[in-house]
Amino acid sequence: MLSEVLQGTEPGGFVIIRDTACYSGRRLLKYYINCALKRGEAVHVLGFEVPEHELCAKLDSSCLNLFHFHNAYTDPLGWTKQSSFTVQHFSATGVTQLLQETQHAKTSVLVIDSLSFIVRHHDPVVVCQELQKLRKGGSVRMIFGLLHMDLHQQGVLGALSHLACTVISVTPGNIARYAVANTSQRKKSGKVMQKEEFFTLTEDLTLSIETKPNQSGKAQADLHTESEVDPMSNLTFNLRLSEVEREAKEKVALPFVFSEKKKSALLSQGRGSGRIMYEPDANDDFDEEDPDDDLDV
Amino acid sequence: MAAHMMESKGTRLSGSATSFQKKSRSKLIQIPGTKPSVQTGQLIVSSGVPSLDCVLGGGLAVGSLLLIEEDEFNSYSRTLLQYFLAEGVMSGHELFIASAQDHPDDIIKGFPSPLQDEDPESKTVSSSNPDQQDAMKIAWRYQNLPKVQTALSSSSRFGHYYDLSKHMEQDLLRNTKIHTFYLPEEQTEPTHHSGVLGPYSVLLHTIQLLIRQNGFDGSNSQVKPCNVLRLALHSLGSALWGDDVCVSPAHNHALLAFLYALRALLRSSLSVAMVTVPTHLIRNKLIRGRMIRLSDTAIALQSFSDTERNNNPLYKDYHGLLRVIQVPRLNCLSCEVPDTKDLAFRLKRKQFTIERMHLPPDLSESVSRVSKVQKAPVCSSDGNKRLDF
Numbered sequence: 001m002l003s004e005v006l007q008g009t010e011p012g013g014f015v016i017i018r019d020t021a022c023y024s025g026r027r028l029l030k031y032y033i034n035c036a037l038k039r040g041e042a043v044h045v046l047g048f049e050v051p052e053h054e055l056c057a058k059l060d061s062s063c064l065n066l067f068h069f070h071n072a073y074t075d076p077l078g079w080t081k082q083s084s085f086t087v088q089h090f091s092a093t094g095v096t097q098l099l100q101e102t103q104h105a106k107t108s109v110l111v112i113d114s115l116s117f118i119v120r121h122h123d124p125v126v127v128c129q130e131l132q133k134l135r136k137g138g139s140v141r142m143i144f145g146l147l148h149m150d151l152h153q154q155g156v157l158g159a160l161s162h163l164a165c166t167v168i169s170v171t172p173g174n175i176a177r178y179a180v181a182n183t184s185q186r187k188k189s190g191k192v193m194q195k196e197e198f199f200t201l202t203e204d205l206t207l208s209i210e211t212k213p214n215q216s217g218k219a220q221a222d223l224h225t226e227s228e229v230d231p232m233s234n235l236t237f238n239l240r241l242s243e244v245e246r247e248a249k250e251k252v253a254l255p256f257v258f259s260e261k262k263k264s265a266l267l268s269q270g271r272g273s274g275r276i277m278y279e280p281d282a283n284d285d286f287d288e289e290d291p292d293d294d295l296d297v
Numbered sequence: 298m299a300a301h302m303m304e305s306k307g308t309r310l311s312g313s314a315t316s317f318q319k320k321s322r323s324k325l326i327q328i329p330g331t332k333p334s335v336q337t338g339q340l341i342v343s344s345g346v347p348s349l350d351c352v353l354g355g356g357l358a359v360g361s362l363l364l365i366e367e368d369e370f371n372s373y374s375r376t377l378l379q380y381f382l383a384e385g386v387m388s389g390h391e392l393f394i395a396s397a398q399d400h401p402d403d404i405i406k407g408f409p410s411p412l413q414d415e416d417p418e419s420k421t422v423s424s425s426n427p428d429q430q431d432a433m434k435i436a437w438r439y440q441n442l443p444k445v446q447t448a449l450s451s452s453s454r455f456g457h458y459y460d461l462s463k464h465m466e467q468d469l470l471r472n473t474k475i476h477t478f479y480l481p482e483e484q485t486e487p488t489h490h491s492g493v494l495g496p497y498s499v500l501l502h503t504i505q506l507l508i509r510q511n512g513f514d515g516s517n518s519q520v521k522p523c524n525v526l527r528l529a530l531h532s533l534g535s536a537l538w539g540d541d542v543c544v545s546p547a548h549n550h551a552l553l554a555f556l557y558a559l560r561a562l563l564r565s566s567l568s569v570a571m572v573t574v575p576t577h578l579i580r581n582k583l584i585r586g587r588m589i590r591l592s593d594t595a596i597a598l599q600s601f602s603d604t605e606r607n608n609n610p611l612y613k614d615y616h617g618l619l620r621v622i623q624v625p626r627l628n629c630l631s632c633e634v635p636d637t638k639d640l641a642f643r644l645k646r647k648q649f650t651i652e653r654m655h656l657p658p659d660l661s662e663s664v665s666r667v668s669k670v671q672k673a674p675v676c677s678s679d680g681n682k683r684l685d686f
Contacts, residue, residue, distance in 0.1 A: 125540065132537055158577070162371075190376065
């Protein structure tokens with residue numbers, strides 16, 4: 001499922017990668033950047049947290065002409081007045097202008113590294129609205145955003161994740177070198193797919209996924225092996241019926257199996273229903289123990 | 298309430314077999330797609346989902362507000378909203394759709410297609426009955442016992458049935474007056490955003506204008522024929538409405554003021570509203586409680602994740618739980634209480650249904666038996682089995 005995130009064709013996709021300090025989601029983000037570059041899409045990165053050379057490293061060098069880094073790392077708040085892009089410029093119109101300055105490919109992917117930085121300098125409500133405008137604006141095919149879960153209140157995280165169509169939460173796994181990704185993807189039709197995957201990303205950005213060994217599947221397999229052992233195989237007496245024997249058995253009239261007529265007569269309630277009135281007296285032999293002790297009544 | 302007053306002037310539906318006839322002074326207003334409620338005599342409309350109508354005591358009263366707490370991914374609540382609007386199309390009501398996230402046209406495109414034939418469920422039930430009779434060979438004495446009815450349905454048919462797998466044809470929509478409100482297109486200068494109503498002032502103003510101009514409040518009913526207005530407000534309170542209810546910890550909120558004003562507006566007009574709110578995003582539980590107080594009917598949808606469905610055998614057949622938080626108490630002291638609170642919904646390929654949730658009989662060998670150990674009565678001191686009175 002992780003590898004299929006980029007494949008959607010409908011415009012306005014919004015993917016949030018949620019990480020914590022324990023495990024960084026930036027390498028997964030780089031994986032998606034690399035995939036988009038290989039597909040021949042222009043990638044615009046709004047970089048707040050890492051310098052350009054760090055993000056560029058190990059990307060496919062043949063496609064780097066499609067890679068555009070909008071540097072807000074050196075001067076994110078515009079203190080030295082040298083940077084062309086600061087966090088204050090983040091708005092639907094601002095970003096769209098930025099994309100149109102260097103428009104080469106037919107489709108473009110916007111990568112925000114990271115949303116956490118923007119949310120800390122803007123009203124979260126405004127950020128949500130601007131992101132939605134960007135999605136509907138049609139200038140970008142997909143938006144990827146990195147969100148650090150441990151920096152925000154639950155409400156902000158919820159509001160941003162509610163907006164996204166795909167949310168990937170990465171956490172360190174128990175198994176060495178494998179990390180866990182919880183992906184929930186919402187299709188336009190309203191169908192929701194959720195999956196938990198173990199994955200590793202190597203230095204040269206190749207992704208290998210191992211689906212979590214399903215516990216319920218294991219239990220079913222166990223049951224299956226048990227049922228293969230036939231208890232009737234090694235018996236000293238016969239438990240099977242031949243065809244003739246079965247026919248003979250079915251012919252036997254069992255007690256309390258009545259004809260249809262009698263059944264219906266018994267099932268139909270009589271007009272007047274009788275009731276037995278009985279008052280026990282001192283001479284009655286009353287058994288204290290429940291006579292139907294072995295029945296589940 | 299306007300709807301009730303108008304209705305009570307006329308006669309009730311003539312269903313009685315007696316020769317007694319009530320003298321009718323004025324003629325009964327007939328609005329297509331409405332009927333008086335069996336319990337309260339209130340004028341009600343169908344929500345589009347027959348089983349939901351059944352849960353809510355027949356239907357939605359005209360002039361009332363239904364609050365739906367959205368499920369996590371907003372897919373089932375959106376389906377309910379589309380059912381509600383599609384029912385409006387089929388009944389010839391006027392529609393008003395407000396949204397900040399999806400364009401209202403996208404919501405309209407997703408309306409389910411109406412089924413022309415009768416209830417699809419009743420057919421399957423009747424066909425399955427004969428082989429049920431044959432199946433009883435040994436325990437035949439039980440065959441006359443009523444089967445557990447999981448699907449909720451009322452005896453009389455009200456509303457239409459829909460096929461979710463198809464979309465409604467365009468010519469059906471053409472006859473309906475649909476008013477849409479898409480927040481990004483309506484955006485005005487930010488001065489509007491001040492005041493008690495905050496970001497909702499434009500929306501409320503639009504609804505007010507619509508109700509007044511089209512005579513839903515009965516002010517110029519001689520001009521217009523009576524009709525019902527169905528309002529569907531999608532994902533109210535989400536950040537896209539410009540609302541910080543999910544983010545800020547404040548207690549007084551614009552959303553609450555809006556719901557208050559909206560309900561006042563509904564009460565004095567022939568309109569019914571369905572509002573969906575993503576309450577799982579709202580951290581402040583107090584606001585959620587106030588929202589429920591400010592609406593007439595409140596239900597919550599809680600969808601299951603895949604792992605939950607696989608792990609719990611009770612949930613296997615369902616897609617989520619439906620909780621009835623509040624049922625309306627209109628013009629009377631009591632209200633229609635649903636007979637069970639264990640309700641679950643399921644989204645089949647063609648249909649959304651609400652059913653009673655129950656466990657199938659446990660036929661396995663390892664059924665846990667009730668232990669025979671009897672507890673000593675609480676008030677006895679010596680721990681004897683019986684009390685010596």
